[in-house]
Amino acid sequence: MDGLNDQYIRRIQLKREEVPSFRKYPFNLPSVKSLDELELHPHVTFLVGENGMGKSTLLEAIALAIGFNAEGGSLNFNFSTYDSHSELDHYLKLIKGTVKPKDSFFLRAESFYNVASSIEEMDREGDAPHIIDSFGGVSLHEQSHGESFFATFMNRFRGQGIYLLDEPEAALSPLRQLSMITRIDELVKDHSQFIIATHSPLIMAYPSAKILELTEEGIHETTLENTHHYSIMKQFFTNKERLLHHLFHDDTN
Template identity: 55%
Template sequence: MNDLLNPYFLRELQISPESHHDRLTYPFNIAAIRNLKTLKFHPKVTYIVGENGMGKSTLLEAIAIASGFNPEGGTRNFQFATRETHSNLHERIRLIRGGAKPRDGFFFRAESYYNVASYIDTLDEEGGFGPPLKNSYGGKSLHEQSHGESFFSAFLNRFGGYGLYILDEPEAALSPIRQMSMLARIHELVKSRSQLIISTHSPILMAYPDSIIYQLSEQGIDKVRLEETDHYVVMKQFMNHKESMLSELFDEE
């Protein structure tokens, strides 16, 4: 495989064997993480999906920190912390890297994106760093944009290509139409030789064809097709049988 055509910045994640003895302590009390030994990344797009509480964000956070990103998100140059809440999983994993080194990168996590936006505003107010950082995010403060606009502004303007992009629930503030636009943006980034690792609940975002989907559950981690994910199955069933499902949900005869 030619690394110039297919960067493969991250090839594989390995967890140290001794970590599996610590089964009663977070995060190894989470079934999917407790049973995880290795995880191979797709050179283009890797999805990590599953129900709430299965460890998706914990795993993605550890990958990001081990890759040199700030735990709350942003680029590798972002140095801030509003609250230390991340686990020590990043200390127990080893990332096997490919032959190429990314020229760009970003760790996006929906739950702390407000803090990233505030940090950017603070740096711009302090000045002395050249052009305002907000120029890389659409030209105005992320706090002056709607939630969805500020998310998509980063995806569209800040992600420059040939990069490693780790995204935790990027669909959180995006409408279905915006999610389809995000899918198109993912394709643009892949064509510019980027690698993406994405945690999501959105069947739309999971639809990128050249990818791997890992589903986390109480039984561990399984490689699945889009149509096999719980998210797709439940959404399809609801849309195709709305009346009967509503009746069941409302406990009506």
């Protein structure tokens, strides 16, 4: 994608006039309560913030608005093991570009087991070629959680697509996270767009991305070095002993 007009999703708008109440979940989340419009990067947009700020809720709503299953998969996946998603997607408007993606996937660590089970069930009921072939050909349940998650990302993502990732670092070692951003770069060069909710400074380090931090004050654009995640990690590795002493020291003794 060479310009803003070529990206698959350009902006996310909250239809504020239709929101029933900003006092109930998920509209009472700080990131949603203050949301009007989000401009997305044509290549990679990160949603970051502390637990409870609503980044996964917002990403899930964007995924549902696109047409994904709440638990993940491609647009063809239609299953539900537990219907727990919010109604936020009904109040989002996607401003799309002029080009339609040729591929798409919503990959979330917490429900990836259910996606793997759905693939096996569909392959048992269907004829060859099997779905698992596009995931590397090896049963996702016969690999570790991290390896199956990584195999999906490396093999199933074909390029020229819109890809949503929810906390991928939960399944990946630091080395795999670095391999992931290498693959992200390959896919970006093949006209792909990513929206990623993450806590990982390693993944956030992907150059030229837009980082949107969700806080109690709402959503604001920031840089890697100014995120709370980066600050904590830097503080830990710069002066580990001092930080650990502060954490474990008991002033009452």
